[in-house]
Amino acid sequence: MLLYFIITCFPFIFFLKSLTLKPLPPWATEMRLLSPWFWKNVSLFSISKLIKNSLTLSYFTSIPSKMSLKKMSFTSKVDNFDEVEEGVMSVLDLPELVLEGILERLPPAGLCSMAGVCSSLRSRCISDHFWKKHMKKKWGRLIGPAAYREWQWYIALRKDSNHVKQGKPKGLMRILSIVRASWWIKSKVDESNKQSSLPDDSIMSWFLALETGRFWFPAQVYNRQNGHVGFMLSCYDAELSYDPRTDTFQARYPPHGRRAVAIENSVPWERLRAPPVDASPHDLHISDCLNELRPGNNIEIQWRRNKEFPYGWWYGVVGHLESCDGNENYCRCHNSDTVVLEFNQYTPDSRWRRTTINRKEHREEGDEADGFYGGIRKLSSEDEISTWKRLWPSEALE
Structure with missing residues (x-):
């Protein structure tokens, strides 16, 4: 058993020595910008623990005790141990x-480091299976x-921009620039990406784009603009970019x-969520829960100041x-x-405290003075309800 342990450890010792000799590809060096959490998990202690686990796994797979050191497999054998x-x-x-088994246990930074060793490991480490x-x-x-x-739009723009060197956009880039009027930041393709073997449409590429803040993505922010009093217990759509140095986000x-x-910096994870409805914030959500609503139910309702504003989701109870x-x-x-909706974050005499809707005919109700109430979502998830209650203001709003 000791002899088998020594033989199995030799490959990893040589592998560790080779790490300092192999330069990382351009996309792998982006991991230097990531949060210290990643690097903390790529310590020698972590890797040695992974090897220990893999050795335990290999012990139970009945591997032959004599293996070829040029091409080790479950079936190959050697006649002379001197080949070691x-x-x-x-x-x-x-x-x-x-x-x-080793690669599956590596954190993202570890997979990037592995991928920079050789083409064989790179083809394994960039696989969607691990990411x-x-x-x-x-x-x-x-x-x-x-x-x-x-992300699909982002990939399409990147691919098309590889064929555009100077001058006006052509082809797909020009079409997208016209159709995609809400695209706020035009992607710039680094020349190093042309030399990289990392596919743009791989999950690893998407992960790195998110992790380094290069890719802005749509999500929603609770209590926007640092809890501005006019947005307490609401959730609005925004474009987000991650900052790995602070582990927070910038919201536009x-x-x-x-x-x-409007731009807000240093938005923490706990104030973010994916949009619960896959639709534009300017579209009315068609309520499918009106007949189920009973007093005490937790709800979210769309509300906007006027027809030009996008909807936000506001928390209330029936x-x-x-x-x-x-x-x-x-x-x-x-x-x-008639269904009564209460927003108890406001004082009892506030005009925002209560409103009513028609259960059978409700679409969008309101006016320019009090705003417009749109679609309703009945909340049944304890996580969603607890998130709203955690954000409850310390004082009642006027």
Whole structure:
């Protein structure tokens, strides 16, 4: 067993020595900009622990005790153990199952480092198979259908810009620049990307674009503009860019009316979410829960100041009719066509405290004075409800 342990460790020792001799590709060096959390997980201790786990796994796979050091596999054998000293060892000599087990346990920065060693490891490390879990773990909560579509536009612009050197945009770039009027930042393709073997449409490429802040994506921000009193307990659409140095985001709120783009810095993760409805913030959400609403239900409702503004989502609860005393045994509010919506973050005498809608005919209701109330979402997720309650203002609003 000791002899087998020594043989299996040799490839990794030579592999570690080779790391300092192999320059990383341009896309891999971007990981230097990432947060210290990544580098903390690429320590020698972490890698040695991975090797220990892989050795335990390989012990139970009944690997032959004599293996070729030029091409190690589950079936190959050697006749003379002296080849250990003559052959050149590599991490690629590890059994495929063991190598895959190591790569699966590496953090993103570790995969990037591995990918810079040789073409064989690069083809493995950039595989979507390894990056799906990293994307889901870190970005899954913020990435929705809208962000995915934005990434497809981004890829299309990058590919087309590779054929445009100077002058006016041509082909797809020109078409997209006309159709995509809301595209705020034109992507600039670094010359180093042309030399990189990393596919633009790979999950790894998307992960790095998000992680380094190069890609702005659509999401929603709770209590926009640092909790401005006019936006308390609301959630608005924005374009976000990640800052790996502070582990926060920059948010750009789209212009509306005569107002210019509003920018907010240092937005923390806990104030962000993926849009719950896959639609433009200017589109009315068609409510499908009106017949289910009962007093005490938690809801979100679209609201906008006027027709030029985009909708934001505002938190509220379903209340009782004035004719009801709130006694559950005698309450018949759910049988009425009128539904009372309460926004208890406001004082009892505030004009924003209560509003009513028609259960059967509700579309958009309101006026220029009090704004316009749109579609309604009934909240059933405890995570969503707890998030709203966590953001509750310390004082009642006027």
